[in-house]
Amino acid sequence: MKKADIRRIVEKNITDVKIIDIHTHLFPASFGELALWGPDELITYHYLIAEAIRATHINPSKFFGMGKAEQADFIFKELFINRSPISESCRGVLTTFSTLGINLDSMNLDDFRKFFSKITIKEYIDKVFDITGIEKVVMTNDPFDKTEVAYWVNDIEIDKRFISALRLDILLNDYQTARYELIKMGFEVGRSLNGIAKREIIRFLKENIKKTNAVYMAVSLPPDFKMPGKTIRNTLLEECVFEVAVELDIPVAFMIGVKRNVNPDLQLAGGSVGKSNIESIEYICQKYPKIKFMTTMLSRENQHELCVTARKFNNLYLFGCWWFLNNPVLIEEITRMRMELLGTSFLPQHSDARVFDQLIYKWKHSKKIISKVLIDKYEDLYDTGWPLDEETMKNDIVNLFGRSFYNFLKLKL
Ligand code: RAT
Ligand code: ZN
Numbered sequence: 001m002k003k004a005d006i007r008r009i010v011e012k013n014i015t016d017v018k019i020i021d022i023h024t025h026l027f028p029a030s031f032g033e034l035a036l037w038g039p040d041e042l043i044t045y046h047y048l049i050a051e052a053i054r055a056t057h058i059n060p061s062k063f064f065g066m067g068k069a070e071q072a073d074f075i076f077k078e079l080f081i082n083r084s085p086i087s088e089s090c091r092g093v094l095t096t097f098s099t100l101g102i103n104l105d106s107m108n109l110d111d112f113r114k115f116f117s118k119i120t121i122k123e124y125i126d127k128v129f130d131i132t133g134i135e136k137v138v139m140t141n142d143p144f145d146k147t148e149v150a151y152w153v154n155d156i157e158i159d160k161r162f163i164s165a166l167r168l169d170i171l172l173n174d175y176q177t178a179r180y181e182l183i184k185m186g187f188e189v190g191r192s193l194n195g196i197a198k199r200e201i202i203r204f205l206k207e208n209i210k211k212t213n214a215v216y217m218a219v220s221l222p223p224d225f226k227m228p229g230k231t232i233r234n235t236l237l238e239e240c241v242f243e244v245a246v247e248l249d250i251p252v253a254f255m256i257g258v259k260r261n262v263n264p265d266l267q268l269a270g271g272s273v274g275k276s277n278i279e280s281i282e283y284i285c286q287k288y289p290k291i292k293f294m295t296t297m298l299s300r301e302n303q304h305e306l307c308v309t310a311r312k313f314n315n316l317y318l319f320g321c322w323w324f325l326n327n328p329v330l331i332e333e334i335t336r337m338r339m340e341l342l343g344t345s346f347l348p349q350h351s352d353a354r355v356f357d358q359l360i361y362k363w364k365h366s367k368k369i370i371s372k373v374l375i376d377k378y379e380d381l382y383d384t385g386w387p388l389d390e391e392t393m394k395n396d397i398v399n400l401f402g403r404s405f406y407n408f409l410k411l412k413l
Contacts, residue, residue: 001388006378009390013397014371018135019363020402022294022319023218023253023350025140026359028159029121031151037124037356038116039109042096043072045355047089050269052078060265076109088327092361099131099360128356129161132363135402137353138163138215143208144170144181152211164212165253166205168219168241175232193235201240209248215409216294217241218253223274223299225256227283245291251409252291254281255322257298273298273324278305285313292408296322296350303334307341317408318342320350326362331369339377344396347405370400 001009027034052075053060066074079090098104102115119127128134141164142148158164171178175193182189187204189197208214227234245252262272276297285293294317297306303325310316318338321331335348348370351362374397382388399407 001382001390003379003382006382006388007375009393010371010375010378010397013394014367014374014401015133017133017397017401019133020405021134021137021351021353021359021363022347022402022405023140023165023255023296023352024137024359025352025354026137026162026356027139027148027151028157028162029125030157030159031148034148034151035121035125035356036354037121039097039113039357040068040072041355042093042357043075043109044068045089045358046267046269048075048079048093050266051087051089053266053269055079055083060267064267073109081107088365092358092365095361095364096357099364100127125159125356128359132359134161134359134363136161136163137351137359138165140165140167140218141208141212141214142167142170143204144178158213164214166208166212166214166217168205168217171201172219172233172236172241173221175236193232198235198239201236202243205240205244206248209244209250214250216251216253217245218255218294220255220258221276222259223257223276225280226277227280242288242291246288249410251294251317253294253296253319254284255296255298256280257302258323271323275299275301278302278309281306281309281316282312285309285316289313289315291315292317294319294408296320298322298324300325300330300334303337307338310342310346317346317405319347319405320352321348321366322350323352326352326366328365328369331366332373335370335373336376339373344399345404347402348400374400 026036029035049063049071052058053063056078058074063071063074079085079087080093085091085094094104097112097115100115102112104112116124139162143166170181179189182200182204185204187200189200205217209217225233227237241252244250256276257273259272259274261270263270276299281293281295284291292315295306296319297303306318310318320326321334325331325334331349338346338348349363349366351359353359353362378388378393
C-alpha cells in the first residue's frame with residue numbers, strides 16, 4: 001500500500017459502512033405521531049429553537065404560542081434568511097435538504113416543503129436508511145410516557161431496524177412522580193423504599209425490558225451525580241437497576257452532565273451542561289465488574305478523564321459526542337483523543353436524532369470528521385514503517401460504526 005492509498009481506502013469504507021446508531025429519539029412509523037419527520041419538525045428542532053429565541057429576543061411564550069408551521073417559518077426567516085445559517089444545527093438542515101436532492105437556490109421553505117408532500121413516512125424512512133447506510137437505530141423508550149406506552153401493546157408491529165432501550169430518567173431523577181405512576185400501574189411501592197418496594201421496582205424493570213426487548217437501560221444524570229452516597233437515586237441504582245443488569249446481563253448507559261431547565265421558559269431547549277464527577281464512574285466500574293457500563297459525558301472538560309478511566313476498566317464503553325458536543329470542532333478533538341488513548345475500542349458517534357431527517361446530516365457531518373481523523377492516524381502508522389492492511393482497516397471502520405457495540409452486548413448482527 002502506498003501512503004496515497006490511505007485516503008481512498010478510508011473514504012470508501014466509511015462511505016460503505018453499515019451504521020448502528022446507538023442513541024436516538026426516533027420511533028418506527030407504527031408509533032404514529034411519535035415518528036417525527038419533514039421540514040417543519042427538522043426546523044423546529046429544539047437546538048434551533050434556542051438559537052432563534054436568542055437571536056431575535058422573541059418572548060418564548062409568544063414563540064411557543066405559534067403553531068408548528070408558523071414556528072418553522074419564523075426560524076427559517078430569522079436564522080436562514082435574515083442571517084447566514086452558519087451554526088451546526090442550521091447547516092444540518094441545509095445538508096439534509098441538499099442530500100435529498102432539493103435545490104436550495106430559491107431559499108424558499110415552501111419550495112422545500114413540496115418535496116415532502118409527495119412521499120409517505122414509510123417511503124421516507126426507507127430512503128433515509130438507504131442514504132445514510134444505517135442498519136439499526138436504538139430508540140429511547142420511556143416506560144412513564146403515556147403516549148408511548150399506549151403503543152406497546154401485544155400486536156404492535158416493530159420495524160426490525162428499530163431496537164429498544166429502556167430509559168429510566170423519571171424513575172431515577174424524579175422518584176416521587178415515578179412512585180405515584182407505579183402505584184397506578186399496580187406496583188406495590190409504599191412511602192418508604194423498603195424491601196417490598198425494591199422488589200416491585202425490579203419486577204417493573206424486568207417486565208418492561210421483556211415487553212420492549214430492550215438492549216440496555218439508560219439514564220441521563222445531572223453534573224452533581226455522585227456515587228457512592230445516600231440518595232434515593234443511588235439506592236435505586238445499586239439495589240434495583242444493577243440487580244437487574246447482573247441478572248439479565250443487560251448494560252446500563254449513563255449520560256452524565258445535563259442540567260435540565262436552566263431556563264424553563266425554553267422548554268426542551270432550556271437544558272444546559274455542567275462538569276461532572278469522574279470518581280462516580282470509577283466507583284461503579286470497580287465495584288460492579290460484571291456490569292457493562294456505557295457512558296457519555298456532556299461537558300468537554302470531562303472528556304480526557306473519561307478516556308483515562310476507560311483505559312482502567314474494560315466494562316466501561318464510551319460512546320458518542322453528546323448534544324452540545326456534537327459540533328465539528330469538538331467531535332474532531334474528542335475523536336482524536338479517544339483514538340490516541342483507546343485505539344478503536346469505543347464508539348465515536350451516535351446521532352441523538354429526534355426527527356428522521358436529522359440522521360442524514362448528523363451522520364454525513366460526523367463521517368467526514370471521523371474519516372479525517374482516521375486518515376491522519378493511519379498516515380502516522382504508515383510513517384513508522386508498519387505495513388497497513390486494507391482488511392484490517394475495513395474491520396476497524398466496521399467496529400467504529402457499530403459492530404463493537406454488538407460485540408459489547410454479545411448480540412448478533
Ligand atoms: O439531544 C437532545 O435532544 C437532548 O434533548 C436530550 O434528549 C438528550 O439527548 C437525552 O437523551 O437526554
Ligand atoms: Zn438523547
